[in-house]
Structure formats: C-alpha cells, structure tokens
Amino acid sequence: MTKLMACARGVDGTVLLEPVSGAPRYPLPTADDTVAVLDRLGQAPNAGLVADFHHLAVNGDDVRAAGYRGHVGLEYRSEGPDAFGRLPREQRAGGST
Incomplete structure (x- = not known):
C-alpha cells in the first residue's frame, strides 16, 4: 500500500479505499474495516x-446520520446515446455538449 501511495503522491493523486458489498472474499466490506x-x-x-x-x-x-457535508457523485445507467441530454446545456459537464 505504501508503494501505491508513493506513486499516487508522485502525480498528486489520491488512493481511495471503498467498502464493497456482494463480494464475499473482498477484505473491506464495512466502513469500519476501511x-x-x-x-x-x-x-x-x-x-x-x-x-x-x-x-x-x-x-x-x-448512513443516515453521518453528517457528511462534502461532494457527492452519482452513478447510473444511461438508456440512450446522450447520458445528459435531459439536462439544460448549462448544467451538463463543462457547461456545453
């Protein structure tokens, strides 16, 4: 892990660990483990x-009362060729598309 972190630091990156469900052999199933x-x-x-x-x-x-106030990302499956087509242009990634 320390080698990975050193490599990430070399490119001003961050190593993120994620608790994952549904994978019995995955070593970090809960936030406490991570x-x-x-x-x-x-x-x-x-x-x-x-x-x-x-x-x-x-x-x-x-996860209800954790008090998190940071950024939030969402993931979803797009059912068409333009994933953000329903958003007004000014709200799409980069402000245009």
Whole structure:
C-alpha cells in the first residue's frame, strides 16, 4: 500500500479505499474495516474512504446520520446515446455538449 501511495503522491493523486458489498472474499466490506486500514497508514494526506452509500447500507453501516457535508457523485445507467441530454446545456459537464 505504501508503494501505491508513493506513486499516487508522485502525480498528486489520491488512493481511495471503498467498502464493497456482494463480494464475499473482498477484505473491506464495512466502513469500519476501511477506516482501520486508513488508521494503520497514519495521517496519509493522499488516502481516503469512498463512501458508496449503497454498499455501506447493504453491509450494515448506518448512513443516515453521518453528517457528511462534502461532494457527492452519482452513478447510473444511461438508456440512450446522450447520458445528459435531459439536462439544460448549462448544467451538463463543462457547461456545453
């Protein structure tokens, strides 16, 4: 892990660890598991937790009252050729498309 973090640091990147549900052999099913790994890394400025609320909730983490105030990303499957066609142009990625 430390080699990976050093490589990421070399390109001003961040290593993100994600708790994942539905994969019995995956070693980080809960937020607690992931935070334990991050704690072992110490105060690494380029390591963090991906809070995928679906996976967290499925694996028993309480995601309702966490108080998160950061950025949020959404993932979905587009049913057509223009994934953002329903949005006004000014709200699409980059302000145009």
